[in-house]
Ligand code: DI6
């Protein structure tokens with residue numbers, strides 16, 4: 099990797115003597131190429147396949163890197179995070195370990211509202227500074243694309259601040275950031291218990307303003323008894339449609355409010371969590387092409403016992419992505435590698451499902467499959483190069499990072 103500093107965007111670059119897990123849809127399993135090479139020009143893959151079959155013209159004059167037999171996967175994609183937040187809730191964690199209930203924690207000023215208070219008090223610069231170490235932890239494990247939600251601002255000014263901070267993170271580091279507006283996340287204190295009035299504010303004022311400023315790539319909501327009812331989420335989704343933004347949903351995490359069907363009805367990119375989703379929900383998602391985003395970190399951290407219906411998703415052909423759900427309350431997790439291990443160990447996903455879940459399927463869940471997520475000609479050269487004997491090791495280990503190098507858009 100010595101020649102990296104000399105490279106320029108317009109130059110032809112080559113990674114050779116590598117083993118590839120292309121994750122291409124057309125291939126079986128992980129799309130393994132044993133003696134592989136990847137050629138890149140202007141930040142795009144122009145060839146990925148057997149080194150012996152590569153057109154000779156592609157290697158002429160190329161700046162070549164000998165990968166010494168290492169594995170290359172697509173750069174990892176974390177398609178569901180609340181990474182931009184202020185402070186943390188370790189105190190709440192400690193209280194719960196000491197036996198406090200959620201209500202007691204909430205009464206002591208804990209819960210989601212404490213994160214809202216902290217975010218409102220933080221400047222945009224502080225938010226960026228506090229969020230960078232979390233982003234860096236993801237990047238250190240080969241992440242090249244990350245989705246970041248708002249939802250701790252809960253008024254126009256603070257939601258915009260949160261989304262601007264997310265966009266800025268993409269300028270601070272070599273990583274693709276996609277932002278999601280999650281105004282319907284929780285009820286802020288000033289709403290005084292009036293969920294309908296707050297949803298009106300989100301749908302009629304905050305969302306259109308955020309969309310007009312180009313601050314959001316998608317719209318999300320939290321459909322749950324402790325958050326918002328399906329009819330309320332539907333009003334937010336109608337506003338998203340009017341603004342031309344795709345939707346996704348926190349659905350059926352703690353109870354079955356038929357969030358999966360709601361997401362499907364709106365043609366959502368994904369429905370996420372899904373622990374309490376039933377067969378009708380899985381069938382509706384399959385029919386609509388709405389994906390499942392599996393979030394084992396939150397399941398683990400809140401010690402949930404009901405698992406998402408993975409078998410039903412497979413039977414109905416619902417595609418599955420896997421993500422950290424990084425957030426201060428229910429998933430303070432910044433390792434996509436550990437998340438894969440959890441998805442396999444806790445939910446029984448196969449190695450191929452885990453790897454696809456953080457690459458190809460995560461790209462699909464963000465509407466980015468045309469740009470990234472697999473090692474195929476035409477895509478952005480987002481690569482992760484690993485010191486492993488086989489890709490299964492990426493899922494198998496816990497708390498070990500075998501990343502050798504990470505390439506984002508060819509650099
Ligand atoms: N589901 C969750 O698990 C988190 N948000 C959501 O919609 C919780 C976020 C928090 O407690 O801060």
Ligand code: FE
Pocket residue numbers: 178179180348423425
């Ligand atoms: Fe979440």
